[in-house]
Amino acid sequence: MNKQKMMDSLAREAYERGSFNGVWLYAENGEIVSKGAYGFRDAEDKLPMLEDTIFEMASVTKMFTATAVMLLVREGKLKLDDEYAKYFPEFPYAGVTIRHLLTHTSGMSEEFDTEDWVAPAWEDEHRIPPCSEIIDFIRDSDEELDCAPGERFEYSDIHYCLLANLVEKLSGEKFEDYLKQNVLEPAGMKDSAILHTRRDGRPSDRIARNMVLEDDGTYVPSDLSEETAPYVVGSDGLNGCDYLYTTIFDMLAWDRALREEKVLTREEQTVMFTPVKLNSGEEYIDEDDEGYGFGWAIVNDEDHGLIVSHSGGMPGLETWFEHFVDEDRTLVILNCRDYADIRAFVAFWDGLRAIAHDEEPEAVVSIEDISVKAPDKSKWKSFCGKYEHPEDSDFVVDKVFMKKGELWANAIKDEKDELTFRLYPIGENEFGRKRGFLKLTFGNGCLMYDDFICKKR
Numbered sequence: 001m002n003k004q005k006m007m008d009s010l011a012r013e014a015y016e017r018g019s020f021n022g023v024w025l026y027a028e029n030g031e032i033v034s035k036g037a038y039g040f041r042d043a044e045d046k047l048p049m050l051e052d053t054i055f056e057m058a059s060v061t062k063m064f065t066a067t068a069v070m071l072l073v074r075e076g077k078l079k080l081d082d083e084y085a086k087y088f089p090e091f092p093y094a095g096v097t098i099r100h101l102l103t104h105t106s107g108m109s110e111e112f113d114t115e116d117w118v119a120p121a122w123e124d125e126h127r128i129p130p131c132s133e134i135i136d137f138i139r140d141s142d143e144e145l146d147c148a149p150g151e152r153f154e155y156s157d158i159h160y161c162l163l164a165n166l167v168e169k170l171s172g173e174k175f176e177d178y179l180k181q182n183v184l185e186p187a188g189m190k191d192s193a194i195l196h197t198r199r200d201g202r203p204s205d206r207i208a209r210n211m212v213l214e215d216d217g218t219y220v221p222s223d224l225s226e227e228t229a230p231y232v233v234g235s236d237g238l239n240g241c242d243y244l245y246t247t248i249f250d251m252l253a254w255d256r257a258l259r260e261e262k263v264l265t266r267e268e269q270t271v272m273f274t275p276v277k278l279n280s281g282e283e284y285i286d287e288d289d290e291g292y293g294f295g296w297a298i299v300n301d302e303d304h305g306l307i308v309s310h311s312g313g314m315p316g317l318e319t320w321f322e323h324f325v326d327e328d329r330t331l332v333i334l335n336c337r338d339y340a341d342i343r344a345f346v347a348f349w350d351g352l353r354a355i356a357h358d359e360e361p362e363a364v365v366s367i368e369d370i371s372v373k374a375p376d377k378s379k380w381k382s383f384c385g386k387y388e389h390p391e392d393s394d395f396v397v398d399k400v401f402m403k404k405g406e407l408w409a410n411a412i413k414d415e416k417d418e419l420t421f422r423l424y425p426i427g428e429n430e431f432g433r434k435r436g437f438l439k440l441t442f443g444n445g446c447l448m449y450d451d452f453i454c455k456k457r
Contacts, residue, residue: 003033003034003355004034007026007034010351010355010361013348014038014344014364018340019366021038021039022335022336023035023049023051023053023333024332024333024334024352025249025251025252025332026330027255028327028328028329029328030252030256030259035248037051037053039337041208041336047205050206051248052191052248053207053247053334054206054207054208054246055207055245055246055247055334056210056314057242058312059157059313060319061241061242062160062240063295063310063321064179064184064295065160065164065167067272067295068175068178068179068182068183069163070264070271071182071183071264079098080102083097087169087170088166088169090135091135091139092138093149095148096145097149100150102293102295103292104159105149105151105152105153107145107146107147107148107150108143108145108156110154111143112137112138112141114161114238117129118237123230128196128199128234128236128237129234131239151279153278153292158241160240160241175194176193179244186257186262187253187254187262189246189250189254189257190250191250192244193244195243196236196243197236197245198236199233199237207245209336211338212225212315213339219338221316222316248332251321258323271293272294272295273306273308274298296308296310303357304327304357305324305325305326306324306325306326307326308322316336318334319333320332320333322353331352331353340366340435341368342434342435343365343366344366350362366434367426370426370432379442380402383442383447384401384402384407385399385400387399387454387455388455389454390454393450394415395413395414397409397454398411398412400423406422407425408422409421409423421433421434422434426439429441429442429443438450
């Protein structure tokens with residue numbers, strides 16, 4: 001298996017279909033097997049993507065925040081089963097421990113969405129709230145816990161924002177400085193830092209812009225898009241959950257630092273790489289057979305042993321870091337533009353992972369590749385009209401119409417966001433869309449999707 005050639009081919013094909021714009025690196029035994037860069041690091045296509053382009057890592061940052069917490073445990077400044085309120089008495093929930101925050105098992109309400117806090121501060125007050133305000137936000141919300149701490153897993157950035165504040169309080173240093181001096185520099189990550197580029201400015205044009213795809217087909221930096229800017233800019237004062245900026249080569253250095261115990265001992269890593277046990281005594285395992293430890297998703301693979309990883313995402317950004325513990329392999333994928341076609345993007349992403357696991361990848365195909373050529377359009381006008389809205393759905397198709405000889409749809413997402421998209425014929429009376437896997441099937445005066453049957457109004 002020529003992994004270099006196969007990975008490059010997948011990346012090139014995805015780039016040509018508008019569904020990859022970034023860099024990747026795959027290494028075995030510390031040696032780079034495959035790496036590359038396709039696309040641009042700006043929205044104007046003037047700055048070519050470089051292999052050492054610096055990317056925001058989004059939630060991949062969580063493994064570094066968890067590492068900082070483990071170092072404070074080593075220093076004797078805290079214990080994992082200490083209650084958070086021991087260090088922040090104003091925190092309103094008794095029984096929530098540091099371990100609960102690390103493993104997303106605090107029991108805090110799903111209502112604690114960082115977007116609900118930071119976006120209004122930016123839109124209404126034109127300020128970027130600091131991470132230190134997060135306890136005030138939690139307390140003022142007057143929300144009860146959804147369940148007892150440790151009862152269930154509920155992923156939330158809020159947990160890691162709270163942990164960043166803890167690191168600052170117990171270390172006596174800014175979170176950015178503590179991480180750089182105690183984690184990044186000892187790991188040999190020379191081009192890495194916690195940055196707040198929307199708040200403080202961009203220190204280098206090597207930093208990729210995260211770019212969202214607008215309705216008119218153009219790319220805009222996420223902090224300049226009317227739709228995404230309130231959250232993207234408003235959240236730039238947070239820490240712990242995001243805002244590590246780094247390169248694929250520094251992530252390889254992180255992989256080596258873990259193996260060589262430059263920052264964390266083997267015993268400390270074992271603690272972090274162990275899936276959380278819930279109050280029931282059972283390990284939390286999701287539908288993909290993944291557990292979660294301290295800032296790491298965890299899989300025991302039948303062929304490759306223990307594998308830990310984390311994904312990250314922000315508007316216009318997807319990141320991935322995979323660390324094969326029992327085999328000396330690592331995979332990094334960084335993408336900084338919205339995909340034009342979800343099928344091509346997923347085929348590329350899953351394909352790189354398949355190759356890293358010694359498996360043959362699926363071909364990169366877009367909806368244009370699989371759509372019916374020269375379809376019979378004689379029934380299409382009968383499909384047009386307004387349709388009923390199914391209950392308990394966060395995505396409803398409201399209207400189907402013809403435009404320039406093609407079938408289009410208007411939809412409503414999360415009861416507020418409206419979007420318009422073209423429907424591509426993929427079978428008899430069956431249609432798909434570019435940016436989602438939704439399949440729509442037209443019947444006798446009705447439209448079927450996601451197990452819903454919606455009659456024409």
